[in-house]
Amino acid sequence: MRIKRLELNGFKSCMNRTVLDFPSGVTGIVGPNGCGKSNIVDAIRWVLGEQSARHLRGQSMEDVIFAGNDNHASLGAAEVTIVFDNEEAFHLDAEQEELVAEAVAAVRDAAEIQVTRRLFRSGESEYLLNGAKCRLRDITDMFLGTGVGSKAYSIIEQGRVGRIIESKPDELRLLIEEAA
Amino acid sequence: MRIKRLELNGFKSCMNRTVLDFPSGVTGIVGPNGCGKSNIVDAIRWVLGEQSARHLRGQSMEDVIFAGNDNHASLGAAEVTIVFDNEEAFHLDAEQEELVAEAVAAVRDAAEIQVTRRLFRSGESEYLLNGAKCRLRDITDMFLGTGVGSKAYSIIEQGRVGRIIESKPDELRLLIEEAA
Amino acid sequence: SRDRFKETFETVNSIFQETFPRMFQGGKAYLSLCDESNILESGVEISVQPPGKRAGTLALLSGGEKALTAVSLIFSIFLHKPSPFCILDEVDAPLDDANIGRFARMVADMSDQSQFLLITHNKKTMDSCGMLYGVTMNEPGISKIVSVDLAA
Amino acid sequence: SRDRFKETFETVNSIFQETFPRMFQGGKAYLSLCDESNILESGVEISVQPPGKRAGTLALLSGGEKALTAVSLIFSIFLHKPSPFCILDEVDAPLDDANIGRFARMVADMSDQSQFLLITHNKKTMDSCGMLYGVTMNEPGISKIVSVDLAA
């Protein structure tokens, strides 16, 4: 379930369509303070289904839509697409297969899995799985089967590494439970 | 009220008597992780009268006494001395002059002011002002007159710079009040 | 379930007991349950002893030691159950050069199995990457991505 | 007292409104009282707009922007009422090279009046120091101090 590509459009400081191709192995992201590196991390969390604006450093989810600068007005929507290489077709056990939507079963054997999330300033959201509209629920179901899920230990946001050691015992337990 | 010299003896990782001479201007302290740089900052806070072990990263004040290593036993006491250049003799207004102890009035015109703090594992503490025993209260009184006082904005400990911006409005107010 | 957590806890704990000394070139660390009698709800605690030093409270550790301990724990959980990718945003900020080297080598080892994305300001970390993306903001407020050649 | 705080607040605020754009090479920032009608108890809020960007919540700022804003505020309070010395422990950790340069220059300017002690891992910050002390721990757990020659 390797990431092949990430596309941002109107997401935070990416006013224009911005594409990153991901190789396997170790990729570095560099640049001056405030240029948009952590915003890319936010985009990945968001397209994977993050529901809390606070985890994206915002006050409301609308904060992820490009807010304009001195020369450009704000945009009306934000969109992020993430494309996975579905080399090891993800697993759904029999019980899950009963429960998941058509949209999820459809992509199970696809070579690539493409997830798109859109947010409009009106507050309306759209989710797409390989181009077909689906619910947020379908996206999180699919990710559960792929090992991508909401693994707090696979995304360590800026500043968090110092806090992990000072976490309460319950928070440390949660970290381990996610790998259970 | 320039710092001339700092001496640590048995304070945290400074098992042996350790002396730093301070020039004026900008001095840098460098070294690998865990070698003792922030411990020097703790020593300065401590000798200036810090009363909270938590502000020194400890659970009890006893944590500042050298705890031993694989080859050495722990020590029975910690001592820090800080020496100031009293070039601009510090001020005590008439009212303060009434209140402060003999010990403080005595150093007011001295060329150098030397503050020593000792803590024994028994829990006993000693404070000295230019070699004469005094109370912690005398040390903080004297510092009030010198502008050294408990200025939270003159010591920024590791990790705090990121938290300042996220402080509550009352905490920000406190920071400004200290300069009032 | 209770057994599944216990099993995960014990496996992660044994990996952590190897990962920590590898990162610190010595010393020891382990996890423990706050309440052995209540595995279903018990919290988890970390105990740490850097090489040659006495074990103390976690708070007394230096900034870099805390960060490296956290990274060792995260990597231990990761080794037990790798996710397809791992994103680390400026975890190397408090580390000195020697520790950054060990951190980068460990990431390189794990990158056969999983994709790693490292956000960094540090030259040494950059040298360990297979590919670098530069993010620029020549027009204020608008991010652009350029790929940086690592031929050197 | 109420007037003394108000006076300090307004002076620090005007210094901050100059220090911030100097550190950020543009943009603006200011302090405000949460409750103008209750100066005796009101909290203080910071508003920030990096150059060319829209003003937003503080949380949306980058790690480096937050740190540089905090340093600008601390320096503003300091300029209003300098203490004899100022100790900064690894405040440069989240800053990029350009910002470290501006930070170091500002420290150099203020160091005529006050003594500065900078704890750092960063080469550029080290270059800006008049003197360097190296702390070593060749025997684990025991700190020793050596002075590092800055003849270069």
Ligand SMILES: Nc1ncnc2c1ncn2[C@@H]1O[C@H](COP(=O)(O)OP(=O)(O)OP(=O)(O)O)[C@@H](O)[C@H]1O
């Ligand atoms: N909706 C938005 N529209 C436009 N700009 C935004 C939006 N949300 C955040 N930003 C801007 O993005 C910038 C933060 O970017 P980011 O956190 O990615 O920086 P960074 O490259 O990680 O920097 P650092 O190295 O300091 O951590 C801020 O200046 C913020 O104002």
Ligand SMILES: Nc1ncnc2c1ncn2[C@@H]1O[C@H](COP(=O)(O)OP(=O)(O)OP(=O)(O)O)[C@@H](O)[C@H]1O
């Ligand atoms: N009472 C004590 N006796 C002996 N060692 C102690 C004592 N208190 C703290 N230490 C040790 O001091 C070390 C921390 O030192 P310090 O915080 O000064 O490191 P540092 O040089 O600032 O490192 P970093 O660059 O990672 O911030 C820890 O390893 C801790 O175990």
Ligand SMILES: [Mg+2]
């Ligand atoms: Mg960032």
Ligand SMILES: [Mg+2]
């Ligand atoms: Mg430190």
